[in-house]
Amino acid sequence: MLIGLVGKPNSGKSTFFKACTLAEVSIANYPFTTIEANQGVGFVKVKCPETQFGKKCQPNHGFCLEGKRFVPVKIIDVAGLVPEAHKGKGRGNQFLDDLREADILIHILDASGRTDEKGQPTQNYPIDKDVEFLETEIDLWIKGILERNWKNLERKAKQTSLIKELAEQLSGLKIKEDDIKKAIKNLSLNEKGSWTDSELFEFAKKIRQKSKPIIIAANKSDLPESTENIKKLKKKFPDLLIVPCSADSELALREAAKSEIIDYVPGESDFKIEGKLNERQKKALEKIKKNVLERYKSTGIQNCLNQAVFDFLKYMIVYPVENENHLSDSKGKILPDAILLPENSTALDLAFSIHTDIGNRFIGAIDCKTRRKLGKESTLKKGDIIKILTKK
Ligand SMILES: Nc1nc2c(ncn2[C@@H]2O[C@H](COP(=O)(O)OP(=O)(O)O)[C@@H](O)[C@H]2O)c(=O)[nH]1
Ligand SMILES: [Mg+2]
Known part of the structure; x- marks a missing residue:
């Protein structure tokens, strides 16, 4: 975060x-x-x-x-x-x-x-002028990133697709391909390119609203x-x-x-x-x-x-533990970790956020408050205390 x-x-x-x-x-x-x-x-x-x-x-x-x-x-x-x-x-x-x-x-x-x-x-x-100027500056900055490489991008898009190339170009801004697709559809833009200057601006604005709220x-x-x-x-x-x-x-x-x-x-x-x-x-x-x-x-x-x-990004905090009775790690440290995850993350998402290896060896989890067993698809709630079960 x-x-x-x-x-x-x-x-x-x-x-x-x-x-x-x-x-x-x-x-x-x-x-x-x-x-x-x-x-x-x-x-x-x-x-x-x-x-x-x-x-x-x-x-x-x-x-x-x-x-x-x-x-x-x-x-x-x-x-x-x-x-x-x-x-x-x-x-x-x-x-x-x-x-x-x-x-x-x-x-x-x-x-x-x-x-x-x-x-x-x-x-x-x-002070309302500040709100407008700042939004516009960020929108124009994103537009600038696109413009600098636009010719090249359109040329490459002939072999692949515009959406793919845009996703590549904007990947450093934490923008997903799906968001690009949605923005293009939403604004009824030509999927093959040849956008006007104001279309490019509108696209940059949509992308900014999604990735830099x-x-x-x-x-x-x-x-x-x-x-x-x-x-x-x-x-x-x-x-x-x-x-x-x-x-x-x-x-x-x-x-x-x-x-x-x-x-x-x-x-x-x-x-x-x-x-x-x-x-x-x-x-x-x-x-x-x-x-x-x-x-x-x-x-x-x-x-x-x-x-x-x-409220805005809709994240929640969950607490992974290793010992469900003491709510501790293996050394007895109580509630040692607090992890930020997007709301509706699953037990498996939590496992992967701790470590790829734990994700790969995931076989289930325990909700330490209710003692209920959770599967990989089980969605977690804010404040949950979770023990991840892994195969050896
Ligand atoms: N009255 C008041 N002054 C503040 C507040 N926050 C910052 N300032 C003052 O505003 C001026 C600019 O602050 P600064 O943090 O350097 O602004 P920056 O240029 O945006 O980093 C300084 O004199 C601060 O002491 C605040 O909440 N109230
Ligand atoms: Mg400063």
């Missing part, structure tokens, strides 16, 4: 990135082997099954705070996109290429209207102008997922929690003061409480990640 943070300069991407990748507890390791310079690890949050069984979990990856399990996801902070980025403005194409692998994009938008389209300070900037983080919700702006934005784009948030409030809370001044579980609506505060810290925390937590019930950062992964 890779989540891309996008938006114009000064909307708060780096603050959001820092906030969601700052863990209050020290973490031994991550399940990801490749982490690039602008990548980090954030977490989606779920209720940990440990509470249901009166146990304490021991996560291999991520962590658990007060019965809330934090499961790692990769986050990438893409440097500021400005209008015409797809043409290379502001090193745009290089930044956009960072997004190839992303499953979903969170558009960090300055909802206060205090930043113009280039990232300069202003007032009353119409965008949700909106309406950031800087702590500023007074944001309330009205967010209301208007939701009205103008009723189909978009718009989550009010305040990245720098979340960052402040996590930093305070890390230095043990407060007790705070990311995503919650309140915190408890633990340590000694100076006047400045006290004022800052009071402001966050009043302007953000009381108004929006949370800083919204955790909501953004959770909604992207669970």
